[in-house]
Amino acid sequence: MNIKAFALFKKDFHSELRTRYAVNALIMFIIVAISVILFSIGNEKISQSLTGGLLWVVIFFSAMSGLSRAFVSEEERGTTMTLQLIASPSTVFSGKLLFNLILVFVMNIVIALLYSAMFDAFVIKNFLLFLVTFLLGNIGLAISSTIIAAIIAKAGSKGTLYPVLSFPILLPLILLLVHLTLNSLDGTSFDQSLFELAMVACYDVIMLSASYMLFDFVWKD
Amino acid sequence: MAWKIFLFLLLSFVSVAGIAFPIVENPTHWYEFPLIKGLEQNAKIIFFHVPTAWLTVVAFLMSTIFSIRYLARKNLNDDAKSYAAAQLGIIFCILATITGAVWAKFAWGSYWSWDPRQTSIFALLLIYGAWFALRSSIESEEKRATLSAVYSIIAFLTVPFFIFIMPRIMKGLHPGSADDTNAGPIVNFKMNGNMQLIFFLSLTAFTILYFWMWNLGYKSLIFKDKINKIYTKG
Numbered sequence: 001m002n003i004k005a006f007a008l009f010k011k012d013f014h015s016e017l018r019t020r021y022a023v024n025a026l027i028m029f030i031i032v033a034i035s036v037i038l039f040s041i042g043n044e045k046i047s048q049s050l051t052g053g054l055l056w057v058v059i060f061f062s063a064m065s066g067l068s069r070a071f072v073s074e075e076e077r078g079t080t081m082t083l084q085l086i087a088s089p090s091t092v093f094s095g096k097l098l099f100n101l102i103l104v105f106v107m108n109i110v111i112a113l114l115y116s117a118m119f120d121a122f123v124i125k126n127f128l129l130f131l132v133t134f135l136l137g138n139i140g141l142a143i144s145s146t147i148i149a150a151i152i153a154k155a156g157s158k159g160t161l162y163p164v165l166s167f168p169i170l171l172p173l174i175l176l177l178v179h180l181t182l183n184s185l186d187g188t189s190f191d192q193s194l195f196e197l198a199m200v201a202c203y204d205v206i207m208l209s210a211s212y213m214l215f216d217f218v219w220k221d
Numbered sequence: 222m223a224w225k226i227f228l229f230l231l232l233s234f235v236s237v238a239g240i241a242f243p244i245v246e247n248p249t250h251w252y253e254f255p256l257i258k259g260l261e262q263n264a265k266i267i268f269f270h271v272p273t274a275w276l277t278v279v280a281f282l283m284s285t286i287f288s289i290r291y292l293a294r295k296n297l298n299d300d301a302k303s304y305a306a307a308q309l310g311i312i313f314c315i316l317a318t319i320t321g322a323v324w325a326k327f328a329w330g331s332y333w334s335w336d337p338r339q340t341s342i343f344a345l346l347l348i349y350g351a352w353f354a355l356r357s358s359i360e361s362e363e364k365r366a367t368l369s370a371v372y373s374i375i376a377f378l379t380v381p382f383f384i385f386i387m388p389r390i391m392k393g394l395h396p397g398s399a400d401d402t403n404a405g406p407i408v409n410f411k412m413n414g415n416m417q418l419i420f421f422l423s424l425t426a427f428t429i430l431y432f433w434m435w436n437l438g439y440k441s442l443i444f445k446d447k448i449n450k451i452y453t454k455g
Contacts, residue, residue, distance in 0.1 A: 156358040168348040172382035
């Protein structure tokens with residue numbers, strides 16, 4: 001099962017390398033989003049706490065523009081039936097989740113680097129806390145957006161509904177991540193943020209298990 | 222039929238009592254409410270606002286339960302029940318949000334201040350909105366039922382997070398919050414006997430009203446479905 005999931009991931013990876021559809025769109029989206037923020041700020045000095053929140057705004061909208069491709073692309077190419085025949089639902093989900101995980105990590109590392117280069121106020125005092133937050137947050141983001149992408153691929157209006165459906169599901173995660181990012185900017189100690197980190201880890205585990213359980217219903221017609 | 226008359230009388234009594242009974246410093250008569258420090262005359266909203274918020278949550282819970290039942294049994298009637306519950310849920314959710322915001326204008330000075338409960342009800346409103354948007358985008362009945370059931374279960378799983386993280390992230394202004402100093406836990410200590418009685422009567426009356434509306438709602442949905450099927454068959 002793991003080999004099959006990995007083969008599915010490799011298939012997605014190669015087709016992505018060939019067309020570079022998601023990556024190109026994502027990179028342009030990140031640049032556009034960050035420059036819009038920079039233009040709207042102008043010469044204003046923005047506070048440190050605002051940069052922490054804006055980082056996740058950029059990440060959320062970038063994720064919404066790029067991650068829905070996972071299942072929609074199969075639907076568009078008409079390869080859903082083939083996948084249903086050759087692999088079990090959980091295998092398909094593992095493959096897609098792996099691809100989205102890699103995409104989220106690459107995307108967010110690019111965003112974080114660009115962002116810290118562009119905003120002087122964005123200085124992380126507690127780097128370990130930020131790193132753990134970033135890691136757990138990206139995993140949660142990838143899991144939730146993959147299962148919503150699966151739902152969206154089967155629904156009628158594919159593009160517009162994705163952020164609408166994802167936002168309520170991602171809201172607790174984003175609130176926690178913004179809070180944790182602010183803590184790491186303030187230099188709050190790791191121990192004081194342990195509760196929030198545990199909640200993010202809980203979110204990841206709950207969403208992962210729920211997604212695996214519910215994906216069968218979404219995938220089988 | 223008798224229970225409908227009873228419900229009408231109960232709701233009438235609760236409405237009249239909730240609005241008209243005076244709030245005084247030291248209640249001596251059975252129809253007088255005690256003065257709660259920090260709330261004063263604003264306290265009367267408890268008879269109408271709290272039941273709507275309670276029914277929002279009940280409707281959401283029922284919608285999720287019938288979603289799970291749909292996925293287990295694949296019976297479209299369960300989907301109709303879930304849909305009817307959510308329809309009522311969004312109405313009560315809007316009512317709770319608006320009455321709360323109007324109350325907040327008088328009690329806190331602004332309509333909206335991102336109090337933990339305001340944020341939670343806003344999240345519920347978003348979930349309901351997204352759920353209806355999803356349903357309206359799918360043509361096929363079975364597909365619509367399955368996908369919306371899956372979405373409502375996933376959305377339900379996020380609710381515990383709001384309960385646990387909100388008090389840590391933002392300060393509570395809402396009466397009954399953990400760090401609310403002046404109004405305190407209202408239900409247990411600050412309300413006297415008759416205020417509690419009318420509050421719980423109101424809660425009961427609104428809950429019965431909800432179940433009645435839900436019953437009518439899902440039955441009409443199922444009948445509509447049957448009639449549509451008869452017509453399409455020819």
